[in-house]
Amino acid sequence: MKIICIGRNYVEHARELNNQIPEEPVFFLKPDTAIIIRNRPFFYPDFSSKIDYEVELVLKIKKNGRHILPEFAHTYYDEIGIGIDFTARDMQESLKTKGLPWEKAKAFDGSAPISSFVNISKFNDLNDIPFSLRKNGETVQLGNSGLMIFDFNTILVHISKYITIKMGDLIFTGTPAGVGPVAIGDRLEGFLGEEKMLKVDIK
Numbered sequence: 001m002k003i004i005c006i007g008r009n010y011v012e013h014a015r016e017l018n019n020q021i022p023e024e025p026v027f028f029l030k031p032d033t034a035i036i037i038r039n040r041p042f043f044y045p046d047f048s049s050k051i052d053y054e055v056e057l058v059l060k061i062k063k064n065g066r067h068i069l070p071e072f073a074h075t076y077y078d079e080i081g082i083g084i085d086f087t088a089r090d091m092q093e094s095l096k097t098k099g100l101p102w103e104k105a106k107a108f109d110g111s112a113p114i115s116s117f118v119n120i121s122k123f124n125d126l127n128d129i130p131f132s133l134r135k136n137g138e139t140v141q142l143g144n145s146g147l148m149i150f151d152f153n154t155i156l157v158h159i160s161k162y163i164t165i166k167m168g169d170l171i172f173t174g175t176p177a178g179v180g181p182v183a184i185g186d187r188l189e190g191f192l193g194e195e196k197m198l199k200v201d202i203k
């Protein structure tokens with residue numbers, strides 16, 4: 001399986017990092033070795049001194065598809081969860097400045113903690129799914145799928161023009177404003193609506 005992540009999908013987040021608002025979805029990949037499951041801890045890596053959290057809604061793909069048409073895009077997923085797109089921001093800034101790929105800063109081991117998944121039928125409106133992140137008990141990010149620049153279906157149509165999506169793939173759909181650094185000893189908690197889905201201790 002693979003993880004495909006959308007970047008700059010919330011206007012306020014693009015602005016906070018001084019990025020342009022994209023005209024089409026920006027995406028990058030993480031390998032399966034990035035995944036952390038079952039609320040296991042994240043071990044702060046020695047190659048960075050600024051690891052940022054980015055809480056995101058995550059779609060689980062349920063069947064293979066390429067060149068997906070907009071009217072069928074919704075048939076490719078029916079489960080959603082919460083994930084954190086950990087980013088070595090110091091390395092990413094340096095790579096961006098040099099015009100180099102971001103992988104080292106985004107795809108490292110443990111950079112993708114994910115929650116369990118719930119059926120999307122739990123939500124009346126897929127364009128109104130609230131989610132949030134708490135750091136040490138304080139809410140640091142508040143998002144809603146309705147604020148995405150590119151909605152779930154638009155994302156799948158775009159990605160599948162270039163890359164076949166397969167059953168079990170995960171799509172990180174972008175982070176809202178409020179990203180910030182973690183330190184050893186911090187606890188992150190991700191919420192889907194009111195429900196706590198994910199806990200990550202930084203060690």
Ligand code: MG
Nearest residue numbers: 054085174175
């Ligand atoms: Mg992200």
